[in-house]
Amino acid sequence: MATRWIEETFHADWRPRIRADKVLHEVKTEHQHLVIFENRFWGKVLILDGVFQLTTRDEFIYHEVMAHIPLMALERPRKVLIVGGGDGGVLREVLKHPSVQEATLVEIDQEVIDTSIKFYPEIGKKAFKDKRANVVIADGLKFVVETTEKYDAIIVDSSEPMGPSAVLHSKPFFADCKKALKEGGIFVTQTSLPFHTPAHLASTTKALSSIYKAVAPFVCTQPCYFGGEFCISWASDNAEHHEVPTATLARRAARRDIKTNYWTPGYHTGAFALPAYIQKIVDKASSKPATKRKK
Ligand code: SAM
16 A cells, blocks of 8 residues: 655645655544644654644654643742643643642543544543543633633734644734733743744744733744744743752752653753743733843
């Protein structure tokens, strides 16, 4: 049988692809085209509307940084909102923090949750069953307008700004999230690969810096997102949160006894030290230069 290669169709000028040793599930849901397939090296792979979302080989990276960088910056995070994240990876990491009493996950597509539990249960199956998890099937855009709850942190684990995710990269959504944040709470959202899509980081930075007092993106490397640093944007009205000393982070990690394979106190501190080309995008886009860390 001919080998099937599944490729990303997101970039106009290039297309990474992964060999599909076995396609486990393919469906056009009410919201997007979803494929889950197996590859000898990457494990199980989820692709939505032609964009690689996760692989079971490297999902720990993205999910650890999306959860632990905001939550380790807080002394006692109690209530967390996750928008998107239907695979359960961020939820799994958020629930590792003993002080978290409630993690609300708002996912628009039930199929993503169902297929995550069925085809890669090691990511989120246990987290979805945790009594602190509150799973809501809804559009995150509407949820943050209607909610009267206040959260210590809001983590937007969306796909690229296209399809159902497009609204989650808009200024009105960022502003509505701020209304749902406690005083000085932390907001994070993924802003793609600045080397390839600088406009995404620029537009998000511009919008966030007009709403929050402190905007400080950080970076990680996500092997299955082919092409340089992966950037996550951070915003809060409390600028100290992204300046937590490494020693404090280490004390918190020890006290919370959280096992990680990517996040470390030193990585956390360093993640905010942006390469010059990314810092330039941020400084140009924000009305004020991104608050630099004090040494
Ligand atoms: N966590 C993955 C990773 O490692 O990169 C990728 C992100 S996750 C699969 C993106 C999720 O956002 C999808 O499950 C998608 O259905 C969900 N989503 C997209 N638009 C949404 C919206 N408007 N409201 C809530 N969830 C949305």
